Amino acid sequence: RHTRYDIYQTGPWEISTRWTMVMGLPAFPFMWKPTLTFTGLSIMGIDPETTKVKTHVDTWDSIENQKHLSPEGVAEVLKQIFDFSQTPALETPGYTVMKKFADYEVRKYDSYLVAETGPGVDVREMKDGAPTKMDPQAAGQSFNSLAGYIFGKANEGGAKMEMTTPVFTNSGRMQFVLSKDKYESVDKLPASTSAAVELKEESGGMFIAKKFSGIATDEAANDVEKQLRKFAARDGLQTSGPAALAQYNDPFTNPLLRRNEIIIPVSNFEM
Structure with a gap:
């Protein structure tokens, strides 16, 4: 293409x-x-x-x-x-790579729908405005709440939804992507019956992204985020929000074949 x-x-x-x-x-x-x-x-x-x-x-x-x-x-x-990283053949937020550097990409994301754990669920502990480590218990609670929604246990009508990818975590939140091909807008999504799950549309926009394989530990994710912010500063790009960790594969995928990414919004990219 x-x-x-x-x-x-x-x-x-x-x-x-x-x-x-x-x-x-x-x-x-x-x-x-x-x-x-x-x-x-x-x-x-x-x-x-x-x-x-x-x-x-x-x-x-x-x-x-x-x-x-x-x-x-x-x-x-x-x-x-x-x-060798593998991307599952599932619906995923659309994006165009606007500029591919040797060590990262600038992407333009389309808008996409998500189910998100509410702000009352702390997924990643914060220090100086940046995530430092994942709280395993809170992450498990968030995952179960979101899984309950997409598998029909916590939405009106009990609708079972198709799997999508990736799972996003950032700033104390976890997000499952929902099918925009099927539902088009938040108004058309089955209402959540769980107070822990919020439905919203992410507006997309310009992001920088860096891929890494292996197990997405807190240390690995934080190291990649530091590298990405360093590259952005080197190239004169202004980051405009917190980083998100995107995990594309299930836990049973060989770590060497996993696709993980850190993405960060930027405000001043020009062609």
Whole structure:
């Protein structure tokens, strides 16, 4: 899938456009169905006599050395091919990768529906406005409350909903994503019969994201969050809210194959 953004003039006879390309590779011979994502800039030189494109150069945002088959470029392709993390074939919030750096992504999320544990349930302890560790008992209570809602035990009419991914946790809250394809809006969701569960629509917007595998311990999640905030500061991006941990897989998935992410909203991203 190739998405092209604004085309603009960058020279007397030169035009440029930014783009995102997402390419899925076949299961054979890879078995794990890798997906490659690149963003970058296309620069096209125009022939003044024919007004046709005479030169075309593509650059990737994730590498510095833009030469054809540069070691850095080959390494970037191989890194993505041999990313063994698995994303379940379930409905998930839609997003577009607007810019893919070597160490993180900038994404534009569509709005999505969630069932959320209420503010009275402390999932992660806070210090200086940032999460420090997960309270296992509170997390278990939150998960059970949300599971009760989607499995029909705690919603009006006993509607059983399809599984989605990921599970989000941030700022003392846990969220299950709900199917927007089926319900479209909060008003069309079955009402919750549990005081612990709130239904809402997240507005989406611009976020930075960094993926990591393994077991999403508090220490691992906090380390990735620190790295992501450091990258944002390096690149002049202003974070505008707390980080969220996104966990895509069930507990029975091999930790080496798990897809976990830290995402943080940003307020000043420009193409």
